Amino acid sequence: MSRRSLHTPAPDAATLRARLHRARQAAADAGTDALLIAPGSDLRYLIGQAGGSFERLTTLVIPAGDAPPALVVPKLEFPGYSDVPTDDLGVDVITWVDGDDPYRLVADRLGKPGRVAVSDMMAALHVLALRDAVAGAEQALAGPVLRELRMRKDAAEIAALRKAGEAIDRVHARMGEWLRAGRTEAQVGADIAAAIVEEGHTEAEFVIVGSGPNGASPHHDVSDRVIEPGDVVVVDIGGPIAEGYNSDSTRTYAVGEPRDADVADTYAVLQRAQQAAVEAVCPGVTAHAVDAAARDIITEAGFGEQFIHRTGHGIGLDVHEEPYIVGGNDLPLEPGMAFSVEPGIYQAGRWGARIEDIVVVTSDGAEPLNTRPHELVVVGS
Template structure:
C-alpha cells in the first residue's frame, strides 16, 4: 500500500492539494488495506503531500487497524476526546481533499475547525488511481467473476414456476457465499413485469411459465473485489415473440460493444455502438440507462460507460458492459459482463452463455 500512498501524493502535488482526509470506505481500504467500519466514532486517514501519513482512530479500534497490517502511525483518541481537533493538529493550512463519501456532519465540522483552509473533493486524486487496476486487482476481479459465473451455472437448481422471486433470491444469496464471496451485495430476480424495473430486487410475486426472468447478482470476495453479472432466463414455456425479437437485438448490441471496447476508444463510444444498434432495431426508448460502470472495490465506480464521457480507455480499466431493454409493465432484459482493458485489447471476465437460457 506504500506505493499507492506515494502515487496519491504525486496526484496531490499535481493538483495543488496540501492534504487528503479519507474516512472509512473503499478509498481508505484501497490506500491502506484497512477495511474500517463506518462508525459514529471518527476514523480518518490524514495524508499530507509532504510528511508522514497518520490514521486517526478511536482507541477501541486500534487493534483492528493493527490487525489489518497497517504500516503507518495510528493516533488514537479516547471516548471523551475531540477527534476533529486531533485531525486539525496534524494539518497545515491549504487546499484539503476530503473523500467523496465523507458524511456531511464531518465535512461541516472540519470546515469549522480549519477556517484557513479550503475543502475540496479527493475524488479526482483517488479515482485516478483506482480506475487503473494493478495486475493483482485484475486477478481478484477474475476470481470474483468466476465465482458469480458458478452461481449463474446453478440457476436451474432454484428457478422454476410456482416459486416466488424472494424464494429464488434467498437460494441465490446462499450460493453467492458458497461459491466464494464474503458478502452478498445484491440479488435481483425480476420476473415478467418486474423485469422492466432495472433495480427491482425481489418480491413475493410467483414466477409463471413463459415469463422472462432477469437475474442480476453480485457480491464482494474476501480480497475486497466485487462481482456483477446479469443473465436472462425463462421457465416452463416460450416467452412472447416481441420479447424474443428484442432479446436478439440486445445480444447483437452487447456483442458489438464487446468487440468495440479496447484501449484507445472513448467510454462514450462504447455506449454509442450498442445504443445505435438498438435504435436501428426500434428499441431506442427501451434502453433507459448507461451501458456500464467501473468496478473494483465498489460495484459502481469510475469509469462510467455513458454518453458524454469522452475519457479514453486505458489498459487496467475494468467496467461492465450491460445494455438493456425494458417494456414497462411487461418484461425486461439485460446482458451484463465485466471486462478489463489489456495491452492487447479487451478481456471479458464473465464466461457464462449470453443467449436466453430456457430452464
Template sequence: MTSPHREHPEPAPFTAADYAARMERAATAAADAGLAGLLIAPGPDLTHLTGYQPIETERLTLLVLAAGQDPVLVVPTLEAPDAQAAPGAPALTLRDWSDGSSPYAAAAPSLDVDGHFAVSDNAWAMHLLGLQRELPGTTYSAVTDVLPMLRAVKDERELARLAAAGEAADAAYAEVLGVRFAGRRESEVAADLARLLRRHGHSQVDFTVVGSGPNGANPHHEAGERVIADGDMVVLDFGGLKHGYGSDISRTVHVGEPSEAERRVHDVVREAQQAAFEAVRPGIGCQEVDRVARKVITDAGYGEQFIHRTGHGIGVTTHEPPYMVEGEERPLVPGMCFSIEPGIYLAGRFGVRIEDIVTVTEDGGRRLNNAPREMAVVG
C-alpha cells in the same frame, strides 16, 4: 444441471509494500491535481489504501495523505490496537485521540491550514464541519469530483481477485438454471442465487435482482412476492464480494419456450453487448462504449427503452468509477474494470439485460464473465 464446486486457493494477501505504494500514488495524484492532499474516512477508499476496515461510528478515523509527508492515520485511542494491526500500518504514522479531546485538533497538524483537500465521498458531514471549524482556511471537494480514477486501474493481483469473483458468479448462474422457476416467488429464486454465490466463495452478497414478467422492465426491481409463471421472461442480476473484490452479472432467461418477439429483443441486447465489448481498447473515451451499445439498440427501434448507462466500474465495491455513459470522455486505460450491461425494458411486458465485467488489456478487452449469453430456457 449443476456445475461442480471448485475450490480455488486463497490469493496471497496484499503486503505492506503494496499499501505503501498505493498511498504514495494517491498522494502524488492529489498533488498533480493541485490539491494539498487527501482525507480518507472509513470505507472503500480506506480499505483499498491501507487494508484497514474499522467499524464506522461517530468517532473520527481519518487517513491524511499529502505529497512529501508520511501518511498519517488519526484514530480513536480505543481503536489504536486494531489500526496498528492493519496490513498497511507499517507505512503509517498513527495519531490517536482520546474521548473528551478534540479529534479535529489531533488531525490539524497534518493539514495545510490554507489547503484544498479531496475528501472521500462517504465522510460524515459532522467530521468535515469539525475540520472546517478547526481550520477555517481549508476547503474541500469530493474525491469523485476531483480524483474519480483513484481506484480505477487495477494491478495484476486485483485483477486476479476480480476474475475469481467473476468465475464464481458464472458458476452460480450455471447452477441456478437447474432450479425450478415456474410457480415460485421471485424472492425464493433470489435466495437461491444468494446461497449459490456464498457456496462459490462470496463473503458478501450485495444484490440479487430477480425481475419476472413485467417486473423485468424495472432495471433495479427488488425481488418480491410475485409468483413466476410459465411464459415469463426473467432478468437475473446478482453479485457481491469474493476475496474483497466484486462480481456483477446479468442474464435473462425464459420460463418455457419464448415467442419470436421475445427472442428478437434478447438478440438485439446480445448484439449490443457484443458490439460494446468489441469496442473496448485503450485510449477510447468511456462514452464510446455506451455509444456503440446504444446505437445497436436504437437502430433496432428500442432506443427509448434503453434507460440507463451501459456500465460502471467495479473493484472493492460493486459500483465505482469509471462509468460508461455519455459525457464521460476519460480514456480507457489497461487495468480498468467495468460492466457492459445494455438492456431493453418494455413497460408492462418484460425486460432484457445482459451483463459481463470486462477489463481493459493492452490491445482490447477481456471478459471476466464467461457464462453463456444465449437465452436459457428454464422450467
C-alpha cells in the same frame, strides 16, 4: 458497543507504500494540500483495511508534502486496524478517547492548508466538523484524485476480479436448480444468495430477480410475485470475494417458452448490442464510444427509449466506481480498466432483458471475465 471488523487478505506492504506515495503525488498534482480518507473502499485500497464509519471520527490524513500520513482513530476502534502494518507503511497512529476533539487533532496535523480533499462518502457530520476545525481551507472531494489511482487495476487486482467473475458464473450455471414457475422471486433470491456464498463470495451484495413485468425495472430487488410459466426473468447478482473485489453479472432467463411473441427478436437485438460494445473496447477508445456501440444498435432497432441507463460502470473494491461507460464521457480507455458492459431493453408493464459481463481492457482489446452463454436460457417451467 461491539464493531465488526473483517480481517481479509490485503496487499503486501510494498504495494500499499507505493499506493500511499502515488496518492500523495496525485494530491500535489491536483493542487490539494492533504487528503482526508474516511473508512471504506478508499481506505482499504490505501492501507489494506476498510474499517467502519461511525459517529466517532476515523480518518487517514495524507499530506501532499513531506510529513508522514497519520491514521486518526478512536482508541476503542484501533484493534480493528491491528493488521495494518503502519510502521512498515510509515503511517503515524493518533488515537483519541471520548472527550477529546478529534477534529482538532486533524487540524493540528495539517497546520494551515489552503485546500483539503475529503472522501466522497465521508459522513456529513464529519465533513462539517472538519470544515469548522480547519478554518479557512477550501474543501473538495478526494474522489477525482483517487480515481486516477484506482481506475487502472494491477495484475493482482485483475486476478481478484477474475476469481470473482468465475465464482458468480458458477452461480448462474446453477440457476435451473431454483428458478421455476410457482416459486416467488424472494424464494429464488434467497437460494441464489446462499449459493453466492457457497461459490466463493464473502456475502451476497445484491440479488435482483425481476420476473415478468418486474424485469422492466432495472433496479428491482425481489418481491412476493409468483413466477409464472412463460415469464422472462432478469437475474442480476454479485458480491465481494475475500480480497474485497466484486463480481457483477446479469443473465436473462425464460421459464419455459416465453409468453410474449416479441421476446426472441427483441432479445436478439440486445445480444448484438452487448457483443458490439464488448468488441468496441480497446485502449484509446472512449467510454462514450463503447456506450454508443450498444446504444446505436438498440436505437436503430426502435428500442432506444427502452434502454434507460448507461452501458456500464467500473468495478473493483466497489461495485460501482470509475470509469462510467456513458454517453458524453470522453475518457480514453487504458489497459487495466475494468467495467461492466450491460445494455438492457425494458418493456414497461411486460418484461425486460439485460446481459452483463465484466471486462478488463488489455493491450489490444478486452478480456471478458464472465463466460456464461449470452443466449436467452430456458429453464424448467
